[in-house]
Amino acid sequence: MNEAAKVAVQAPGSAQGESQRDRNRYHVVPAKHRARTAGAALAAILIALVLDSVLGNPRWGWGVFAEWFLSEPVLSGLGRTLLLTALGASIGFALGMLIALARVSRSPLLAGSAWVFVWLFRSIPLIVLLLILNNLGYLYETISIGIPFTGIAFGNWPTTEVVSPFCAAVLGLTLHHAAFSAEVIRGGIQSVDQGQLEAAAALGLPRLRQARRIVLPQAMRAIVPTAFNDLISLAKGSAMVYVLAMPELFYTVQIIYRRNLEVIPLLMVATVWYLIILSVLSAIQVYVERYFSRGATRSTTPSPFEEAIKALAGFVLRRRETAFAGESRLADAIAPSESKIPGAANPWIDQRTGGEIVIQKVSKSFGALKVLDNVSLTMRPGSVTVILGQSGSGKSTLLRTINHLERVDDGLIDIDGELIGYRRDGMTLYELKERDVLRRRGDVGMVFQNFNLFPHLSVLDNIVEAPVALGRLPRKEAEQLAQDLLARVGLADKAHAWPRQLSGGQQQRVAIARALALRPKVLLFDEPTSALDPELVNEVLDVIKELARSGTTMVIVTHEIGFAREVADTIVFMDRGRVIEAGPPASVLNQPQHSRTREFLSRVL
Structure with a gap:
């Protein structure tokens, strides 16, 4: 045993033990800041001079005041x-x-x-x-x-x-x-x-x-x-x-x-x-x-007034928190195991049947840069399509055109035969007003790369907002649905947390629950794990894997090749705004036909 170890195991009654107890009685002397003390003294003197000058000078006329x-x-x-x-x-x-x-x-x-x-x-x-x-x-x-301009006056x-x-x-x-x-x-x-x-x-x-x-x-x-x-x-x-x-x-x-x-x-x-x-x-x-500033700052210095309000409301708040904690524990005990019980119903079975997405000769340019070039794809109902390609290949832009966040220059995109941004009358397309576009987007959920949760709303309110605003559910039923969705993504105890209080993986799971709250026909994922730390990626991918078995049509832009191989029905490889290759994972990933696909996979696999 070395000397350090001997010191560490000294008996309590030994000299070393006595020395350790003596240290607990040391008096700590704070460091002295002489400049700070001098400044405070000068400020006190100036304040005293001003008060004496104002209160002691009879010409101020405080009696008249x-x-x-x-x-x-x-x-x-x-x-x-x-x-x-x-x-x-x-x-x-x-x-x-x-x-x-x-x-x-x-x-x-x-x-x-x-x-x-x-x-x-x-x-x-x-x-x-x-x-x-x-x-x-x-x-x-x-x-x-x-x-x-008429001369008529009332x-x-x-x-x-x-x-x-x-x-x-x-x-x-x-x-x-x-x-x-x-x-x-x-x-x-x-x-x-x-x-x-x-x-x-x-x-x-x-x-x-x-x-x-x-x-x-x-x-x-x-x-x-x-x-x-x-x-x-x-x-x-x-x-x-x-x-x-x-x-x-x-x-x-x-x-x-x-x-x-x-x-x-x-x-x-x-x-x-x-x-x-x-x-x-x-x-x-x-x-x-x-x-x-709710949800924006981790802590603020409470004023005496706020402390008084908190003291008066403390009992009510504690009762609510206790009741909510009990509900969360019950949800945690029931919900997470649903999908793992053999023969149990799929936990996402209440989602709508997926819609069919048809993309016909779509092109899109930003100035002189052509981002999408004559893209045509069909994604059958309930399928999972993964779009691969290097940065700048047009993957995210294609995804955003599906729900009309980006207008196309040429071509058409419809879901179950319905155009999101247009009304078809024979061979004529009439662009819809924004309120009509927004209404149709309710069938297309989207999960963003950077989560885009509303930071001023609690987790529960983030999920409830759209169903209530669109009149699909009354507030009480929307809250119950939100609690159910949070339980299913393993976040039942986070309903009243602010987004800033969650990890990146938790925020992305809330974003998925928010998209699911409208029971969409189609779910779009724009690189859902690229903003996450490596250790948080799997918790998001596990949720998406469960969704992949739900029957909802899913389109996923990702760089996770292993994940794509596991969940995708179809893999689409894009380069310079064009679809280079598309097919089953075994075909595209194991036996790519195009040289550009082989080159890309050789770099990422």
Whole structure:
């Protein structure tokens, strides 16, 4: 035995054992940071000097401040300031959202008009805008409602009566805030990953639902901090309406100190009230940011208010978690073994009968690059087709054309005789509107390479979203189906987890469950294991192998040759946008006919 081993096995009563116990009583002295200490001391001195200067100088007039701080005129002016801020912010943000949507529109006229609006009202100083609106009566004597360019009017009103100082103030603050909000919202919308839009479209979610449930909640993470900065600027900018002689907070204070000549105390009244307003807005911002950051961050520092809410709701939450844990344990005990019991029913038997996919002379180009070149294939109902080929061979593009995520330049693709993107009338094809395309996509499930789960929705909500949105199931039944699907992919205990809390393999299995929730005729897999660590690949492939026996038509783009050999009915090899070879796995993999196929397989096998 060496010396180290001897030390390790010293008896507890030995000198070494006594020494070890003594170490537990050591007093640890933290490292000293002299620069940090000096900085803290300097800050304390400066704070003390400022407080002494402000509170100890009688010229600040704190008695006058106390007299007027809660006076009726000041509170009345404060009420008008809050009303102007609320109206300008709410109407301005709503208008800004419409302008932002117009800015990202595919219509050049709509996008251009929105750009001009933003350019104009961001350029005009607020005080100038307020004065122009207040003097609108000099330009237009009356305001009419009628049919433009016809002279037909249903009503006429004097402009000076309609556009009062209050109306001019609200309108000016609204237009000013809308211009800045539009750019903030546009930036937030464009910050949402493109994969999220594709996943929502692949699930067939209507455009309005995509915007409301998928895009805007994620965009709000980027929108909220800047939007609240603009809101705070608007609250302070409301003081500009003093030029309209409106008795808001700042104008009221001006009137008072012009009468009693106590300028500084009255200005401090306004200052403190603005500090209170902005402090409340900042506190609200914290909670709004945390609401929209659900599922995005691993932890946040809870505020005292949040701790109090958690304490009051703790008992209810614990009861729910306990009940859910019991259900999950029961599901885990029953579901995972279903497919392994000899003679047991196939766990995916409730899926629809697969559809037949017919691809006829399909071509697709991106600019000068031809990605698909006269591709023709037929995939019979319930078959499993694996598409192989090097990167850039057109595999993924072909997959995306099947559910019309990519429009083809030439050719047709139909599923059970029905075109996804078009309506056939004799020899004429009419392109469908997007809402019709989205509805038809419900029969074609898709699993993406990078999962594309919605990070702001729980695992359960990810799966429930499409069946509920498309009206295929009521919420309660959709949740039961989601729980069943999660159990079948071995994730029954993850229903209320956020996607970020799952491993890559678990996220991909949730993505498969989400695609299955619509009971599609066809399932498309775009390299489902390429984004996974090697040790996570098998758990996803095992689920796909089970699905391969379900009767659902499956098209899989993958580089997993061994997996393809095991599950595929047909293997398609593509190169430079063309189908080079297609046939049973034994034929294509063991006895390839084309030299390009043999060259590819020699590199990957």
